[in-house]
Amino acid sequence: MVDLSQYLPIALFLGIAVVLSTAFVFLPMGVARLTGAHKPDAEKLSEYECGFPAFEDPRSKFDVKFYLVAISFLLFDLEASFLFPWAVSLEFTGVVGWSAMMIFLGILAIGLAYEWKMGALDWQ
Structure with missing residues (x-):
């Protein structure tokens, strides 16, 4: 017969992880509803990430500068x-590693x- 008591610490860990993650997700939403902080208005419901309304004509023109800044952020985040x-x-x-990184940083500096x-970095 298999002794399942060896799995008790793993089961406890998973149980605590599920309880904590559920609390971290739902507790702030419940507190916001109870305290009245949940009052959506037009400003809160507006788009803030992509810079244009999400549900419009898919063929409409939009500014790509947001995407250029986002790609630049990802590039320099990877650099870090x-x-x-x-x-x-x-x-x-040694010197070989130092010179390789200086070439890499130089290429990134030229790109920036x-x-x-x-x-591309001018925001209007």
Whole structure:
């Protein structure tokens, strides 16, 4: 017969995780409803992420600068994720690792300068 008591800590962990995640999701919504903070108006219901109404004619023109800024953010976020392991392992990679990262950062700096010069970062 299989001894299932070895799985008790895992079951407890999963149970606590489910209870906490449910509380973190539903408790703030319940408190907002009870305290009156849940009062939607036109400003709260307006689009704020993509910059244009979501339910309009799909063939309408829209400004792509939001997407350019978002892509730039992702690019420099990835750069930061490459910089940390590089800085930690610089002792082992030496001059070759340092020069490779400087080439990488130089290419990113040229791209940022080009993006800036072309006006992709100007917000209107």
